[in-house]
Amino acid sequence: MAIYKALTIAGSDSSGGAGIQADLKTFQELCVYGMTALTTIVAMDPDNRWNHLVFPVDMNVVREQLKTIVDGVGIHALKTGMLGSVELIELAADTIDKAGVPAVIDPVMVCKGTDEVLHPELADALREVLVPKATVVTPNLFEAGQLSKLGSITTVEQMKEAAGIIHGLGAQIVVVKGGGKLQHEAAVDVLYDGQSFEVMESERIETTYTHGAGCTYSAAIAAELAKGRPVREAIATAKAFITEAIRHSFPLNQYVGPTLHAAQRIYGKN
Numbered sequence: 001m002a003i004y005k006a007l008t009i010a011g012s013d014s015s016g017g018a019g020i021q022a023d024l025k026t027f028q029e030l031c032v033y034g035m036t037a038l039t040t041i042v043a044m045d046p047d048n049r050w051n052h053l054v055f056p057v058d059m060n061v062v063r064e065q066l067k068t069i070v071d072g073v074g075i076h077a078l079k080t081g082m083l084g085s086v087e088l089i090e091l092a093a094d095t096i097d098k099a100g101v102p103a104v105i106d107p108v109m110v111c112k113g114t115d116e117v118l119h120p121e122l123a124d125a126l127r128e129v130l131v132p133k134a135t136v137v138t139p140n141l142f143e144a145g146q147l148s149k150l151g152s153i154t155t156v157e158q159m160k161e162a163a164g165i166i167h168g169l170g171a172q173i174v175v176v177k178g179g180g181k182l183q184h185e186a187a188v189d190v191l192y193d194g195q196s197f198e199v200m201e202s203e204r205i206e207t208t209y210t211h212g213a214g215c216t217y218s219a220a221i222a223a224e225l226a227k228g229r230p231v232r233e234a235i236a237t238a239k240a241f242i243t244e245a246i247r248h249s250f251p252l253n254q255y256v257g258p259t260l261h262a263a264q265r266i267y268g269k270n
């Protein structure tokens with residue numbers, strides 16, 4: 001059996017539901033060999049309302065990890081998650097050029113449940129340097145508002161407008177995730193490939209336990225692309241995967257509830 005390999009360039013979520021942990025668990029569930037270039041370590045303070053503490057990894061350390069993986073092993077696809085600096089965003093873009101494989105860009109700007117202010121230069125670098133390299137880019141509503149410069153997005157029409165603008169930056173396929181945040185009875189994502197819009201409505205699960213949903217979804221797309229699946233098929237498979245992971249999400253403590261990456265394996269595909 002062929003072994004397909006995927007790389008994630010992302011941060012560590014010590015609590016295991018998002019970031020590189022979500023990516024690796026997802027790669028494993030979808031039978032892809034996962035490798036990691038760690039950019040940042042996020043810890044959470046249980047004595048201070050789960051306040052996020054962010055520890056960047058030295059740039060040289062990130063470079064050496066990428067050399068190991070891209071030069072030393074080889075990959076079939078990659079994804080990016082939390083990239084905490086302009087230098088890291090540029091390094092991720094260079095890595096995509098060098099590796100020449102499909103790339104899923106999850107333009108992580110803020111963690112759910114935190115109110116950290118976004119550094120504008122990060123949004124600028126994502127918009128100008130990394131999004132143009134994307135096979136698929138998966139902004140949530142906030143990130144789509146920042147990348148498109150539309151600001152607050154509250155309707156499907158605005159999601160379409162944002163997707164059009166983000167496609168214009170150079171991404172091949174844009175998926176704006178309405179998810180649980182859009183006021184709608186379904187979970188609505190908008191896909192745009194430069195030709196037509198697809199409003200993807202799926203079952204909306206009533207839960208607040210969606211920590212890591214975006215990481216998991218983008219990792220699932222990357223895993224399917226690593227296996228050589230066509231992009232639309234990869235997105236459909238990933239959507240089914242995240243819906244089941246959210247259906248079986250659970251609380252870790254009073255602050256956070258991740259999705260269950262193993263949901264399809266344990267409970268079936270529904």
Ligand SMILES: Nc1ncnc2c1ncn2[C@@H]1O[C@H](COP(=O)(O)OP(=O)(O)O)[C@@H](O)[C@H]1O
Nearest residue numbers: 140177178179180187203204205213214217242
């Ligand atoms: N409550 C929900 N029910 C069903 N699907 C959801 C729900 N919340 C999010 N999703 C889906 O999960 C994926 C990740 O979206 P989202 O949670 O918005 O990303 P992020 O974690 O980056 O904010 C999207 O496909 C979205 O539609």
Ligand SMILES: Cc1ncc(COP(=O)(O)O)c(C=O)c1O
Nearest residue numbers: 011013018019111212213214215
């Ligand atoms: C390291 C890391 N990456 C990414 C995210 C974003 O997670 P989500 O998939 O919920 O958008 C988080 C959120 O806590 C994180 O800690």
Ligand SMILES: [Mg+2]
Nearest residue numbers: 108140214215
């Ligand atoms: Mg996200």
